[in-house]
Amino acid sequence: MLAGDGSRTGVVVNDDARTIRDRSRLAARAASALREASLDERIAWLVATAEALAKEVEGARAHLAEETGLSAPMVEWGARTTLDSIQPDTLRRVADAAGRSNGGPLSLLAVVLAGNLFTASIRAVFVPLLLGVPVLAKSASRETAFASMVERALERADPKLGESMQLVVYRGGEVEPEAALLESAGAIAVYGADETVDEIRRRHPEVPIIAHGHGVSAAYCSADALTNERLDDTVRALALDICAYDQRGCLSPQIVYVEEAPHCPVDTFAERLATNGLEPMGRRLPRGPLPIDVGAAQAQWRGLAEIEGNLIAGDGFSIAIRSAADPIRWSPGYRNISLVPVAGAKNAVASVEPLGASLKCVGAVAESLEDLEGRLRRSRVSSAYACPLGSMQTPAFDAPADGKPVWHGLVR
Numbered sequence: 001m002l003a004g005d006g007s008r009t010g011v012v013v014n015d016d017a018r019t020i021r022d023r024s025r026l027a028a029r030a031a032s033a034l035r036e037a038s039l040d041e042r043i044a045w046l047v048a049t050a051e052a053l054a055k056e057v058e059g060a061r062a063h064l065a066e067e068t069g070l071s072a073p074m075v076e077w078g079a080r081t082t083l084d085s086i087q088p089d090t091l092r093r094v095a096d097a098a099g100r101s102n103g104g105p106l107s108l109l110a111v112v113l114a115g116n117l118f119t120a121s122i123r124a125v126f127v128p129l130l131l132g133v134p135v136l137a138k139s140a141s142r143e144t145a146f147a148s149m150v151e152r153a154l155e156r157a158d159p160k161l162g163e164s165m166q167l168v169v170y171r172g173g174e175v176e177p178e179a180a181l182l183e184s185a186g187a188i189a190v191y192g193a194d195e196t197v198d199e200i201r202r203r204h205p206e207v208p209i210i211a212h213g214h215g216v217s218a219a220y221c222s223a224d225a226l227t228n229e230r231l232d233d234t235v236r237a238l239a240l241d242i243c244a245y246d247q248r249g250c251l252s253p254q255i256v257y258v259e260e261a262p263h264c265p266v267d268t269f270a271e272r273l274a275t276n277g278l279e280p281m282g283r284r285l286p287r288g289p290l291p292i293d294v295g296a297a298q299a300q301w302r303g304l305a306e307i308e309g310n311l312i313a314g315d316g317f318s319i320a321i322r323s324a325a326d327p328i329r330w331s332p333g334y335r336n337i338s339l340v341p342v343a344g345a346k347n348a349v350a351s352v353e354p355l356g357a358s359l360k361c362v363g364a365v366a367e368s369l370e371d372l373e374g375r376l377r378r379s380r381v382s383s384a385y386a387c388p389l390g391s392m393q394t395p396a397f398d399a400p401a402d403g404k405p406v407w408h409g410l411v412r
Contacts, residue, residue, distance in 0.1 A: 014141070015168045020180035023166035027134040028108055028184060030163035035105070035132040037161060043091045046126050048157040049150075050086035054079065056149055067145050068118050070246060071286040075118075078245060079146075082119040085397040091130055094398045094407055098131050103411035105132040106186035112172075112200070113147055114191035114212075115140030116248045121147050123397065124191060125165055128410050129154075134164040138181055141171050172196065175203070182207050187409055210409035212402060215250030215360040216330070217384075217392060220257045220348045220372060225365040225389075226264035232276050234365060235269075237390030239277030241363055242317075243285050244393035247333040250360045251392050254330055255338045257348035266341040270312055270319045278317040278335065287316040287335055297332035304329070324351055349375040352382075357402065359384040363392040 057079040065072040109128045114120040128135050139147040155162030170177040182204050189210040190197045197211045225234040241253050258266045305311040305320035312319040317335035324340050342348050352359050359382050364372050372386040383403020
């Protein structure tokens with residue numbers, strides 16, 4: 001049962017195997033209605049759901065902020081930018097591309113939803129439903145509110161089609177509930193840590209896995225982006241990418257490679273990023289409360305940077321300047337970022353290439369995108385894509401996922 005704010009009622013929710021099987025049958029029962037509906041009907045249903053969700057989030061900002069640990073303005077921004085991506089022409093492009101694969105839709109998709117970004121459930125659920133694949137989704141046990149709102153909005157928009165998405169909740173790693181989740185699934189999409197993907201693969205080798213594991217991203221600022229005329233635009237766009245979701249997502253830049261330019265040395269760029277980028281963005285989209293474990297990691301990360309003599313610490317953010325010759329040192333997120341001066345795009349890509357499939361995205365200004373995209377495509381180990389600065393955390397609905405089409409694995 002759902003509460004008025006969209007979350008499941010009760011202090012602790014832990015669906016047992018029987019409940020999960022019941023919901024799996026409900027989703028499977030709705031499959032015929034889902035596939036008999038025309039593409040236009042499915043598109044209209046999902047667009048109406050997104051519009052209803054956008055309105056519902058307005059009244060649930062405080063509850064979603066409390067549950068996700070994000071500030072209320074950040075919750076509103078994340079929901080709005082994600083739901084705005086649900087447009088009829090974009091949905092049609094995805095469906096048409098998947099249709100050209102000449103494969104039929106899966107009978108049922110099990111999904112393990114991400115626990116770090118509440119809005120990640122939109123693409124995870126909407127893409128299979130668009131293609132006629134019913135969804136049995138496991139919500140993160142500590143963040144059920146938004147996923148429950150999605151489930152409810154789908155049913156309200158069309159009660160007949162709405163049953164094709166069913167939400168369950170249980171603690172990760174519980175054997176019997178997990179077995180019930182996968183019992184009738186044609187595949188499972190897992191959004192989470194690599195360890196989670198590996199454990200499910202080990203326990204259920206017979207079930208195809210669509211893995212969306214651990215990921216990190218980077219940004220690149222070319223000399224063109226550092227001119228006096230463009231510098232403030234560059235730092236504002238980069239600041240949004242850093243601050244979005246408090247740097248908790250796999251598309252959040254952790255490292256910014258800055259092309260060495262006489263007209264804007266890296267320390268000058270760092271000062272402008274702080275004063276003209278991160279400080280005003282912090283007022284517009286405040287950082288959420290800092291968890292205790294993250295606070296400890298942040299203190300250590302900042303302490304090392306301070307010892308090296310290259311730290312700018314502000315209200316709710318910090319910037320460390322490091323050498324490209326130094327090993328990559330990942331920050332704890334929460335708006336702690338490293339700037340690394342490099343000779344150019346070639347050196348930036350060479351530095352992140354060892355990350356392999358873990359690298360998801362590289363943000364850059366428009367003039368650098370074609371060069372970066374070409375270098376990433378030629379890489380034998382990376383499946384990352386390049387996108388404009390300021391949009392790293394707002395991917396298009398049809399943006400690739402881990403180097404593959406967003407519909408990958410959903411058709412036979």
